[in-house]
């Protein structure tokens with residue numbers, strides 16, 4: 145296929161891709177819109193650049209080449225900016241530098257001092273700098289974004305960098321004059337260049353759309369599985385994880401346990417300081433629990449001012465000790481909001497898997513009963529469902545006895 149035809153088809157596909165992004169705009173979350181707008185502008189600039197390359201033989205080189213290269217390179221700047229916005233990296237004016245400097249270089253070496261080799265070198269350097277910027281940005285998100293589309297996008301940029309470098313090396317071995325044109329069909333690389341310039345952005349836009357849909361999917365999943373106020377796992381996630389861990393523990397004979405945690409006298413915080421302060425206090429307790437939890441432990445908000453933490457590989461004694469760890473973590477950090485400082489405590493009921501616990505709810509119910517015993521026995525304490533390891537401060541032993549009687 146003629147390079148001019150490739151440029152034309154590429155430009156039309158890019159415009160169609162940009163159009164799809166435009167149609168999707170209204171349905172995108174607000175956080176993704178700036179990035180999508182930048183990508184769309186980039187697509188438009190890139191498509192216009194391809195159309196300029198297509199007609200380059202019809203117009204003076206000193207005008208059309210800086211224009212065509214400039215449009216494509218500022219288009220690349222747009223892709224770079226879009227990826228940074230996608231990951232929340234702040235904007236910076238220096239992103240314009242590679243495209244600006246290279247456009248001036250192309251102008252200089254076509255209009256002022258016609259010389260193809262430095263022109264190709266300058267443009268290639270600018271491309272590589274911008275694409276390395278994109279790759280760095282993408283690779284830097286390894287922990288935050290595990291989507292395959294991010295890897296696909298990275299692969300596209302690396303492949304284009306490799307092509308640009310190979311092209312520079314190839315031209316270094318040729319004796320090309322100032323009349324050289326990317327639409328000249330006598331040279332095989334002129335079939336590859338338009339494909340890369342015109343078709344790869346289309347693949348890139350597809351990868352970008354996948355990145356967007358993947359991000360939206362993950363946001364929905366997170367929203368459906370976390371508690372909106374505290375950011376902990378919500379009741380649904382707790383029920384799923386609990387049922388899974390319960391089944392696994394029964395199958396393997398491993399220890400499994402949990403703590404049900406309730407803030408003491410929470411109603412009086414709401415009544416005295418208002419519901420909003422109550423909400424902040426809930427977040428505070430959730431944060432203390434999260435920090436105090438070990439890696440295998442899952443903290444969740446069960447509802448209201450009640451939390452649940454799932455323990456793995458525990459027996460009665462270690463589950464009780466884990467409950468104590470959580471209780472002490474909350475008690476150690478008073479809740480501060482402006483001038484207000486409130487010491488907060490929690491009561492905790494702990495249960496570990498026993499023969500009779502046919503399902504996760506059985507375990508939860510036993511821990512709940514232990515929690516009520518902890519409330520009855522003075523609050524700010526841990527009680528174990530079986531009662532044998534019941535809590536320690538002020539009369540814990542007799543409390544433990546009472547619980548074992550009551551459960």
Ligand SMILES: Nc1nc2c(ncn2[C@@H]2O[C@H](COP(=O)(O)OP(=O)(O)OP(=O)(O)O)[C@@H](O)[C@H]2O)c(=O)[nH]1
Nearest residue numbers: 406407408409410411412414419422423448449519
């Ligand atoms: N601010 C706020 N309050 C909530 C939320 N969910 C439940 N509550 C309040 O939590 C309080 C629960 O109080 P209770 O369970 O009756 O008892 P308590 O005052 O905590 O006392 P004990 O549990 O017996 O120590 C009620 O006032 C609820 O309105 C919430 O999401 N935000």
